[in-house]
Amino acid sequence: MAADGGMGHATKRREDVRFLMGRGKYTDDYTPAQTSYCAFARSNVANGKINNIDTAAAAAMPGVIAVFTGEDFADVGGNPAGWAIVSRDGEPMKEPKRPVLAHGKVRHVGDAYAAVVAETLEQAMDAVEAIEADIDELDAVVDMASALASGSALVHDEIETNMCFDWGWIEDNRAATDEAIKNAPHVTTLELVNNRLVPNAMEPRCSIGEYDPGTGDYKLTTTSQNPHLTRLLISAFVMGIPENKLTVHAPDVGGGFGSKIYHYGEEALVLAAAKKLNRPVKWTSTRTEAFLSDAHGRDHVTKIELACEKDGTFIAFRTETLANVGAYLSNFSTATPTFLHGTLMAGNYTVPNVYVNVKAVFTNTAPVDAYRGAGRPEATFSLERVIDKAARELGLNPVDIRRKNFVKPDQYPFASAAGLEYDSGNYDALMDGLEDVADLAGFEARRAESAKNGKLRGLGINSYIEACGIAPSNLVGVLGSRVGLYDAATVRVNATGNISVMVGAHSHGQGHETAFPQVVADLLGVDPMSVEIVHGDTSKIPFGMGTYGSRSLAVCGSAVFRATEKIIKKATLIAAHMMEDKPENVDFKDGEFAVKGTNKKVSFGDVALKAYIPHDFPLEDIEPGLEETAFYDPANFTYPSGAYACEVEVDPDTGKVEICSMVAMDDFGNVVNPMIVTGQVQGGLAQGIGQALLEHGIYDENGQLLSGSLMDYAMPRADDLPNLVVDHSYATRCTHNPIGVKGCGEAGAIGSPPTVVNAVVDALQRGGHDVDHIDMPVSPGRVWAAMNT
Amino acid sequence: MPTINLNVNGTSMSAEVENRTVLSTALRERLGMTGTHIGCDTSQCGGCVVHVNGQAVKSCTIFAVEADGAEVETIEGQAYIDGSLNIIQQAFQDHHGLQCGFCTPGMIMSAAALLKENPKPTEAEIRAYLSGNICRCTGYQGIVNAIMAASGQSVAIAAE
Numbered sequence: 001m002a003a004d005g006g007m008g009h010a011t012k013r014r015e016d017v018r019f020l021m022g023r024g025k026y027t028d029d030y031t032p033a034q035t036s037y038c039a040f041a042r043s044n045v046a047n048g049k050i051n052n053i054d055t056a057a058a059a060a061m062p063g064v065i066a067v068f069t070g071e072d073f074a075d076v077g078g079n080p081a082g083w084a085i086v087s088r089d090g091e092p093m094k095e096p097k098r099p100v101l102a103h104g105k106v107r108h109v110g111d112a113y114a115a116v117v118a119e120t121l122e123q124a125m126d127a128v129e130a131i132e133a134d135i136d137e138l139d140a141v142v143d144m145a146s147a148l149a150s151g152s153a154l155v156h157d158e159i160e161t162n163m164c165f166d167w168g169w170i171e172d173n174r175a176a177t178d179e180a181i182k183n184a185p186h187v188t189t190l191e192l193v194n195n196r197l198v199p200n201a202m203e204p205r206c207s208i209g210e211y212d213p214g215t216g217d218y219k220l221t222t223t224s225q226n227p228h229l230t231r232l233l234i235s236a237f238v239m240g241i242p243e244n245k246l247t248v249h250a251p252d253v254g255g256g257f258g259s260k261i262y263h264y265g266e267e268a269l270v271l272a273a274a275k276k277l278n279r280p281v282k283w284t285s286t287r288t289e290a291f292l293s294d295a296h297g298r299d300h301v302t303k304i305e306l307a308c309e310k311d312g313t314f315i316a317f318r319t320e321t322l323a324n325v326g327a328y329l330s331n332f333s334t335a336t337p338t339f340l341h342g343t344l345m346a347g348n349y350t351v352p353n354v355y356v357n358v359k360a361v362f363t364n365t366a367p368v369d370a371y372r373g374a375g376r377p378e379a380t381f382s383l384e385r386v387i388d389k390a391a392r393e394l395g396l397n398p399v400d401i402r403r404k405n406f407v408k409p410d411q412y413p414f415a416s417a418a419g420l421e422y423d424s425g426n427y428d429a430l431m432d433g434l435e436d437v438a439d440l441a442g443f444e445a446r447r448a449e450s451a452k453n454g455k456l457r458g459l460g461i462n463s464y465i466e467a468c469g470i471a472p473s474n475l476v477g478v479l480g481s482r483v484g485l486y487d488a489a490t491v492r493v494n495a496t497g498n499i500s501v502m503v504g505a506h507s508h509g510q511g512h513e514t515a516f517p518q519v520v521a522d523l524l525g526v527d528p529m530s531v532e533i534v535h536g537d538t539s540k541i542p543f544g545m546g547t548y549g550s551r552s553l554a555v556c557g558s559a560v561f562r563a564t565e566k567i568i569k570k571a572t573l574i575a576a577h578m579m580e581d582k583p584e585n586v587d588f589k590d591g592e593f594a595v596k597g598t599n600k601k602v603s604f605g606d607v608a609l610k611a612y613i614p615h616d617f618p619l620e621d622i623e624p625g626l627e628e629t630a631f632y633d634p635a636n637f638t639y640p641s642g643a644y645a646c647e648v649e650v651d652p653d654t655g656k657v658e659i660c661s662m663v664a665m666d667d668f669g670n671v672v673n674p675m676i677v678t679g680q681v682q683g684g685l686a687q688g689i690g691q692a693l694l695e696h697g698i699y700d701e702n703g704q705l706l707s708g709s710l711m712d713y714a715m716p717r718a719d720d721l722p723n724l725v726v727d728h729s730y731a732t733r734c735t736h737n738p739i740g741v742k743g744c745g746e747a748g749a750i751g752s753p754p755t756v757v758n759a760v761v762d763a764l765q766r767g768g769h770d771v772d773h774i775d776m777p778v779s780p781g782r783v784w785a786a787m788n789t
Numbered sequence: 790m791p792t793i794n795l796n797v798n799g800t801s802m803s804a805e806v807e808n809r810t811v812l813s814t815a816l817r818e819r820l821g822m823t824g825t826h827i828g829c830d831t832s833q834c835g836g837c838v839v840h841v842n843g844q845a846v847k848s849c850t851i852f853a854v855e856a857d858g859a860e861v862e863t864i865e866g867q868a869y870i871d872g873s874l875n876i877i878q879q880a881f882q883d884h885h886g887l888q889c890g891f892c893t894p895g896m897i898m899s900a901a902a903l904l905k906e907n908p909k910p911t912e913a914e915i916r917a918y919l920s921g922n923i924c925r926c927t928g929y930q931g932i933v934n935a936i937m938a939a940s941g942q943s944v945a946i947a948a949e
Contacts, residue, residue: 005949012882012948019890020878020897022824022864029823121818122807202828202836202891202925254826254891255925287829509889509926675947679885679931686928710833710923718919718929723912748928 046703063123070103110292203254209270226546297371340375458763469554504544525591550743655784684748798866835922
């Protein structure tokens, strides 16, 4: 037990204080002495052949120090994809090179083809305007189906196709699934779009390169969710800088949501420029650049079929999906539509047959990669929309059809038909809780009240399961991952008894600086405030894989737990020595070591001090010091699950949808800090509601991003959202990590989009409109059109 | 380049700026006041809200030269002199009104302006007032709760 505020306590976040005082230090807040400023020239056409880039006029502009083009980086490596996908025919995926700066061709609007470094940012931006780019515009590849048609223009000429891969999951299940669907008493089919999203973390990306000619050391300060992976990519693939000569520092980071997992060319450029110019080089993205060059999310076009008995028992799900990967393969882009999507296509259900086909398509658009939820929102949306449609066709209640097919509590561990082994859960219990908290029984009365006001009220129900705590290295290795997905922590007990914990996870809103100490304090029986977390700097932390995929607590937190256990083991040896007894006779409880059956005891603090003043240590048995590292590789994914309800009112005159209530019942296993968990779910819900009602990254047929600013792209604002009711009081412990936690960062964004759309369709159906589906975002125009055609 | 004089959080400061330099850039780049954040280029996000002569202003919407002679309040001047948080800041911590912290300075400055105008706003009034401040992390629930609490209205406290 912690002295105060250990696991399970809604401890206030200590990191808040610096943020609330304006004393956070984000990358753009660092300006080393002699900093020079970088600005990029970016393509204004989606597909173009570069004939010539004339930089002479720009180079002669006031303050300009250097101008770089793709030629300068022709010899350095490409930024690789992290997962190798194999197509159904056994062919490896197509993997065109992603250069630091476009070379030969530009492939999307915003593709950087030159960079200027100048004394001031204004001078750099002025000089970018003076670069003369002779680029022949080619036909743009935008629509995925057209991209796969013969005769289409090409994004990458050298691979002679726009298809990256054609993947089947599980290919051995294909024939049985086809057969089951052919013979099924009822088949429901739905075609849907999972709309492209722009992540829009509020802090735009920023990178500062530094080089010390005295030591040959490089430093990259950058907006990253995983500094070690960024360093590894730069060292091993892109620039060949030895890892031990490159420090990557991701200080305070203003949100990521996936978009800052990846290594981007701008990072390599500022490092190369810093060395060449012997000056720090800083680039700060504008919001416009963020829209055009950050990795986007989602963008699937899917046909899903659900075969079932007349009583609603599921027989098979079959899915065909086109997944947009944009113009280049971003680091996780090939894993997102495959192993983070196809493996979830059995949902919470005992369905025996699942087959998923995903064709990944290159287009002349910004790269698409993992964005909050990454594949699981796409899976959940397809499943939960088609289930709703099937329930309506069969005359079943949406709650009942789900309950009929839920995996039951006595079936764990449960091998799903999509290849995962769910370790724990209780979906009926969550649905019970939802019926209660969301007062589903009271819906009819609320609907009647809305009708009196001329509004169509609808109720949307959803259940989801997701796989997070990414991920067991042995499993992902089999599935094509080129990295391991363990994490690491070093617990250093200082001589005076306080504790520094160096972690591989990176906190950019998740509250690690508060929650991780709760875990350590609980194990050691000390005050959480005596524990400090160090993260984000590769020169200080062990090699961990960063924060994404709701992995920080489940994977890195487990490493913290294991390292702390090692501390207790070592401290027990020291305590036994101090009390002149055998280690096996020493118990550790509430911060004290005691010899069983005696009143001999020493405090944790005294043991810590002794560890560093080992005047009388038996050095062959006990080393001085008290510092331990653990690498933790999970045995399985973790499987959070939930049941969500949403009520909407639709204005039949305008098609405007108002969300009246949103209730999320989630099972996250054990909860370390319930306040932080609630906040994570609320944030996820806002992003899911944003996807469902507001947000859309729209490219026109020429590959121009129409929703390319915060004036055009509808971010959820305070007055777009309802009160968000979040309940995670029901929990089934994760069975395979030491804290019993499952991961909460993405749940809200996974569970909410189908809940909202189900509610809108329900409202229209109850209002007498024969509407099966409306694609997201469910804008007033789309709703009105659905009601009036 | 023109020189401007500002009183920032009670301290006189001066800086050379270009005519095209906006106040947010002047605060960050010329005066080193990096608590004010720049999250967009279309005056939508609200990360740069400061008070100019008592009025809440998106500091990317005015040129630094326009603010010459003005009294400017920024996030750095909001806590008490002993470093303790003011009532709005404390409410944001108590009600988990921030996650990554990037929008927070603008949120705090907008909230302060709201409560000066309207000391007991309803939840709907808070949501409407904040429509010029975008937060991507919290879903706004903690922010709305914090402002309700800071204005003395009853909200269940989130933190212990």
